[in-house]
Amino acid sequence: MSLTEATANMSLQDDNTQTKRVDYISWQDYFMAVAVLAAKRSKDPKRQVGACIVNDEKRIVGIGYNGMPNGCSDDEFPWGSKKHHFVCHAEMNAIVNSNSVVKNCTIYVSLFPCNECAKIVIQSGIKKVIYLSDKKAYKDEYKASRKMLNAAKVELEQYKTNQNKIEIDFTIEGDMMSP
Numbered sequence: 166m167s168l169t170e171a172t173a174n175m176s177l178q179d180d181n182t183q184t185k186r187v188d189y190i191s192w193q194d195y196f197m198a199v200a201v202l203a204a205k206r207s208k209d210p211k212r213q214v215g216a217c218i219v220n221d222e223k224r225i226v227g228i229g230y231n232g233m234p235n236g237c238s239d240d241e242f243p244w245g246s247k248k249h250h251f252v253c254h255a256e257m258n259a260i261v262n263s264n265s266v267v268k269n270c271t272i273y274v275s276l277f278p279c280n281e282c283a284k285i286v287i288q289s290g291i292k293k294v295i296y297l298s299d300k301k302a303y304k305d306e307y308k309a310s311r312k313m314l315n316a317a318k319v320e321l322e323q324y325k326t327n328q329n330k331i332e333i334d335f336t337i338e339g340d341m342m343s344p
C-alpha cells in the first residue's frame with residue numbers, strides 16, 4: 166500500500182468514541198406517527214383521521230387525511246352532521262393520492278376503517294391494516310367493516326407502543342453551536 170493510500174485509509178478510520186443512537190423510533194412508531202401527523206391537517210372539527218401506506222420495502226407510498234374533495238371548499242361545505250355526504254375519508258385519500266402501487270402494502274390508520282374504507286382497502290389489494298383507535302367498534306358499520314376485512318384475509322393489527330408521545334421540536338439541538 167502506498168503512503169497516499171495508507172493516509173487516505175487512516176482518515177476514514179473511526180475514532181470509536183461514538184456509537185449509534187439507541188433511542189431512535191421504531192418503524193411502526195414512525196409510520197403511525199406519520200398517520201397521526203397527517204390527521205392534524207384535517208379541518209373536521211369533531212374527528213381527525215390520518216392514514217399512511219407503506220410497501221414491503223418500508224417506503225411510504227401514500228398519505229391521507231379526511232377532508233373535502235378537490236374543488237369543494239372546506240370553508241363552504243358543511244362540517245356538521247351533513248359532512249358525511251361530502252367528506253373524503255383518510256384511507257381513500259391515501260390510496261388515491263399514492264405515488265406507487267398499493268397492492269400488498271400495509272396501511273397505518275389512526276382509526277379502524279369504516280365499512281366504506283374497508284371496501285376500498287380490500288379492492289386496492291392492501292394486505293394489512295395497523296390501526297390505533299378502535300373506539301367505533303360497537304357500531305354496525307364497523308362490525309361490517311371487520312367482517313369484510315376478515316373475509317378478504319386482510320391482516321388486522323392494533324398498534325401497540327411503549328411510547329405514548331413523540332415530540333417534534335423544530336429547534337434542532339446544538340444547531341447554533343456545532344458545525
Ligand SMILES: O=c1ccn([C@H]2C[C@H](O)[C@@H](COP(=O)(O)O)O2)c(=O)[nH]1
Pocket residue numbers: 209211212213214230231232248252253254255256276277278279282
Ligand atoms: O374510516 C374512516 C372513518 C371516518 N373518517 C372520517 C370522516 C369524517 O370526517 C370523520 C367521522 O366523523 P364522525 O363525526 O365521528 O362521524 O372521520 C375517516 O377518515 N375514515
